[in-house]
Amino acid sequence: MAPSRRIEGPLGPRGLVAVWLAKSIIRLSRVLGLGGSTFPGTVARRLAPGILGALSAGLPKGVILVTGTNGKTTTARMIAGVLRAAGLKVVHNRSGANLITGVTAAFIDATDWRGRLDADIGLVECDEATVPKAVSELPVRILLVTNFFRDQLDRFGELAHTVELVRSGAARLDDGARLLLNADDPLVAGIGRNVDIPAVYYGIDDERQGAPRMVQAREAKHCLECGEPYDYKVYYYAHLGKYRCPRCGRDRPRPDVAATAIELDEVSGSRLTVRTADGPELDLTISLPGLYNAYNALAAATAGLAAGAGPEAIRSGLAEASSSFGRMEPIDVDGRRVLIALVKNPVGFNEVVRTVLGDRGAKRLVIAINDNYADGTDVSWLWDVDFEQLAAAHAEIDFVVTSGIRAEDMAVRLKYAGVETNRISVEEDISAALALALGRVEAGQTLYVLPTYTAMLEVRRVIQRMGYARPFWQA
Amino acid sequence: MIAIGPQIRICHLYPDLMNMYGDRGNVIALRRRAEWHGLDPIVDEVSLDDRPDFLGYDIVFIGGGQDREQRLICLDFQRVKGSALAEAVEDAVALLAICGGYQLLGQYYQTANGEQVPGIGVLDLWTVAGKKRLIGNVIVETDAFGPLTTVVGFENHSGQTYLGQGLKEMGRVVLGYGNNGEDGGEGVVYRNTIGTYLHGSLLPKNPAITDHLLKQGLLRRYGQADLRPLDNSIETRAHEAAIRRARTKAR
Numbered sequence: 001m002a003p004s005r006r007i008e009g010p011l012g013p014r015g016l017v018a019v020w021l022a023k024s025i026i027r028l029s030r031v032l033g034l035g036g037s038t039f040p041g042t043v044a045r046r047l048a049p050g051i052l053g054a055l056s057a058g059l060p061k062g063v064i065l066v067t068g069t070n071g072k073t074t075t076a077r078m079i080a081g082v083l084r085a086a087g088l089k090v091v092h093n094r095s096g097a098n099l100i101t102g103v104t105a106a107f108i109d110a111t112d113w114r115g116r117l118d119a120d121i122g123l124v125e126c127d128e129a130t131v132p133k134a135v136s137e138l139p140v141r142i143l144l145v146t147n148f149f150r151d152q153l154d155r156f157g158e159l160a161h162t163v164e165l166v167r168s169g170a171a172r173l174d175d176g177a178r179l180l181l182n183a184d185d186p187l188v189a190g191i192g193r194n195v196d197i198p199a200v201y202y203g204i205d206d207e208r209q210g211a212p213r214m215v216q217a218r219e220a221k222h223c224l225e226c227g228e229p230y231d232y233k234v235y236y237y238a239h240l241g242k243y244r245c246p247r248c249g250r251d252r253p254r255p256d257v258a259a260t261a262i263e264l265d266e267v268s269g270s271r272l273t274v275r276t277a278d279g280p281e282l283d284l285t286i287s288l289p290g291l292y293n294a295y296n297a298l299a300a301a302t303a304g305l306a307a308g309a310g311p312e313a314i315r316s317g318l319a320e321a322s323s324s325f326g327r328m329e330p331i332d333v334d335g336r337r338v339l340i341a342l343v344k345n346p347v348g349f350n351e352v353v354r355t356v357l358g359d360r361g362a363k364r365l366v367i368a369i370n371d372n373y374a375d376g377t378d379v380s381w382l383w384d385v386d387f388e389q390l391a392a393a394h395a396e397i398d399f400v401v402t403s404g405i406r407a408e409d410m411a412v413r414l415k416y417a418g419v420e421t422n423r424i425s426v427e428e429d430i431s432a433a434l435a436l437a438l439g440r441v442e443a444g445q446t447l448y449v450l451p452t453y454t455a456m457l458e459v460r461r462v463i464q465r466m467g468y469a470r471p472f473w474q475a
Numbered sequence: 476m477i478a479i480g481p482q483i484r485i486c487h488l489y490p491d492l493m494n495m496y497g498d499r500g501n502v503i504a505l506r507r508r509a510e511w512h513g514l515d516p517i518v519d520e521v522s523l524d525d526r527p528d529f530l531g532y533d534i535v536f537i538g539g540g541q542d543r544e545q546r547l548i549c550l551d552f553q554r555v556k557g558s559a560l561a562e563a564v565e566d567a568v569a570l571l572a573i574c575g576g577y578q579l580l581g582q583y584y585q586t587a588n589g590e591q592v593p594g595i596g597v598l599d600l601w602t603v604a605g606k607k608r609l610i611g612n613v614i615v616e617t618d619a620f621g622p623l624t625t626v627v628g629f630e631n632h633s634g635q636t637y638l639g640q641g642l643k644e645m646g647r648v649v650l651g652y653g654n655n656g657e658d659g660g661e662g663v664v665y666r667n668t669i670g671t672y673l674h675g676s677l678l679p680k681n682p683a684i685t686d687h688l689l690k691q692g693l694l695r696r697y698g699q700a701d702l703r704p705l706d707n708s709i710e711t712r713a714h715e716a717a718i719r720r721a722r723t724k725a726r
């Protein structure tokens with residue numbers, strides 16, 4: 001195993017100045033009501049490039065890194081709940097700023113003015129492309145990979161390249177580190193076969209949750225080893241399921257942590273029965289809907305076990321994990337219910353649309369699509385979202401306001417999905433779009449707001465200015 | 476009884492393997508506009524090992540794929556359907572090939588380590604892997620679909636494509652890289668085949684090309700093509716916004 005190339009050591013005077021400066025910027029931007037979740041990190045790293053390594057080196061239990069396309073933020077928040085329930089002090093980039101600058105800013109925010117970090121363990125949600133860098137700077141003991149879907153291809157290049165980035169990061173982990181991998185995603189499970197770090201697999205062993213055919217965008221149809229199409233016994237969602245290559249025999253690893261029975265219930269919460277390798281069976285309840293959140297909970301339970309949390313901490317930590325920042329978050333606006341759900345790739349967007357359609361009654365929506373760097377500058381993925389299922393419920397669609405930098409593209413997508421054009425309004429300006437939509441919603445009715453990442457920050461700023469939502473660093 | 480207009484048969488090649496960058500949006504656009512024009516579109520999905528009768532289709536579409544998928548298709552072309560597709564191109568079947576699909580129509584794709592992956596060779600063009608990825612918004616000017624018009628899209632490719640003598644580019648790059656980032660050309664047109672690097676998806680924001688493909692498909696099969704005028708205001712707005720945005724960003 002290669003020795004650690006981590007930049008460590010005392011903070012030093014430069015590091016201390018960097019901490020002061022970054023903390024001052026964070027303070028100031030809060031006073032001014034700005035988010036400021038990455039800029040302070042950029043400044044600090046310019047001044048003291050080794051600062052993240054220096055700050056994190058003293059964490060007694062190291063760092064848990066969470067990556068993958070979907071579920072990073074929710075899973076990390078669930079893990080945070082479990083770790084806290086286990087009595088640990090956690091430093092966590094909970095605002096979801098998951099590039100190295102955002103991680104640095106979050107760590108600095110958690111230190112005191114003398115540059116000391118009073119925490120037992122670090123929990124870092126990390127963009128896939130940032131994994132190699134994060135591994136080289138942080139004392140990562142656990143690397144959790146949720147799933148791989150197409151997301152922002154303009155940034156990462158092809159999906160295979162994204163997978164390779166994460167694999168190369170995993171290969172650089174220190175001895176004693178562990179990988180936690182989703183057994184049901186062939187792209188994720190493949191990482192375990194291609195590095196020397198021991199892996200713990202988690203997966204779903206309740207075939208009632210699956211379907212014999214795959215209905216959504218597909219990523220990993222062919223065996224990573226020999227190129228033959230996989231045989232799937234069951235698909236849970238997208239390309240996650242029980243697969244086996246009929247030619248070379250490569251198959252889904254048997255999960256060490258498995259959900260053997262899942263009951264999905266939107267109202268009372270989903271229940272999972274989880275079998276662990278050598279521990280007790282866990283009965284878990286989560287308040288978030290959908291099978292994808294069952295996966296997030298399973299991942300979080302696996303991480304909790306790996307970090308030494310007991311069954312009770314896992315149970316209570318998960319039960320309390322609330323809906324994450326901007327993800328199906330309800331806000332009351334003068335008796336009108338505004339539900340904000342972040343959308344960032346086809347699989348996630350499909351799940352959101354499915355949840356919207358699951359609600360009864362007329363559908364009123366704002367869809368806000370930006371194409372800034374953090375959203376992905378290429379919005380062609382909108383054509384992989386199944387808006388046709390939304391159009392199929394056309395009798396229930398009251399209106400859709402498309403907004404954001406790519407409002408027009410979204411309007412075209414809806415038109416070609418079959419949504420009647422007289423139900424579609426285009427308003428690029430997000431503030432004006434929200435005003436327009438809220439004007440058409442009465443007390444007791446629901447408005448769905450589906451923004452991409454930077455559009456969501458704007459939506460929240462607007463709603464906050466109206467006096468309804470808390471600033472996100474308190475969320 | 477609903478009157479059903481003339482059939483138009485569309486072949487979607489490798490939808491399971493070649494669907495990068497929302498390529499399926501092109502098929503959605505073809506189907507929808509065919510319906511709005513009063514036609515009766517039939518879309519068949521054709522994949523590995525299938526042996527379709529390409530001459531029986533009016534429009535064929537192939538999108539882009541990742542390296543691994545592209546290799547599988549390269550084998551399938553060599554073993555199963557390459558010569559039949561080449562015949563269809565020569566027979567003036569309307570064909571739209573994007574990105575990886577476009578590259579596969581040519582002589583070969585030369586990878587970074589010098590290996591040459593063969594295409595079907597129906598068009599005298601070849602692609603060489605470049606060091607730099609060509610990514611960004613593109614504006615192209617073309618008269619290939621009637622009067623001079625703009626085409627908008629997004630490109631993301633590392634392959635640089637060069638056209639042999641006698642092959643006509645689809646248009647001139649006003650903004651962006653195009654075929655190779657050097658000669659200012661974008662795409663190719665040959666008979667009723669269009670090859671291009673533009674995705675985004677291409678057709679929804681460029682309804683002139685969608686209608687061009689439908690018209691060529693109808694002409695070849697029925698000898699006439701009467702498309703009704705459609706309300707393109709949403710598409711036009713998106714097309715113009717794309718031009719505006721690309722120009723502002725480029726400044």
